[in-house]
Amino acid sequence: MAKKSAKEENGDAPSFERALARLEEIVHLLEEGELGLDEAMLRYEEGVKLLRQSYDILERAERKIELLSGFDAEGNPLTQSFDDEATYNKESGKP
Numbered sequence: 001m002a003k004k005s006a007k008e009e010n011g012d013a014p015s016f017e018r019a020l021a022r023l024e025e026i027v028h029l030l031e032e033g034e035l036g037l038d039e040a041m042l043r044y045e046e047g048v049k050l051l052r053q054s055y056d057i058l059e060r061a062e063r064k065i066e067l068l069s070g071f072d073a074e075g076n077p078l079t080q081s082f083d084d085e086a087t088y089n090k091e092s093g094k095p
Contacts, residue, residue: 016057019050026050 014022026047029035035043070078 014050014053016054019054019057023047023050023054 026043029043030040030047
């Protein structure tokens with residue numbers, strides 16, 4: 001079983017991965033069409049909330065990547081595309 005983060009244990013927003021997994025469950029339940037209207041509306045509302053939380057998590061991650069990329073002379077963040085296939089060269093300390 002996945003270990004819960006400190007935020008989750010305190011009842012705060014779930015991690016991105018947990019929110020995404022729950023969203024997938026909700027979509028499946030709604031697509032089956034076996035829920036009553038009231039239950040379907042509750043699941044839909046839960047899904048919208050999780051979607052907003054997930055979007056916020058992604059926005060924060062994007063801002064963090066921008067901050068870690070550096071700033072130019074005017075203080076504007078220097079942004080670069082995130083290359084998920086980049087490797088770290090241990091000897092030079094550079095990708």
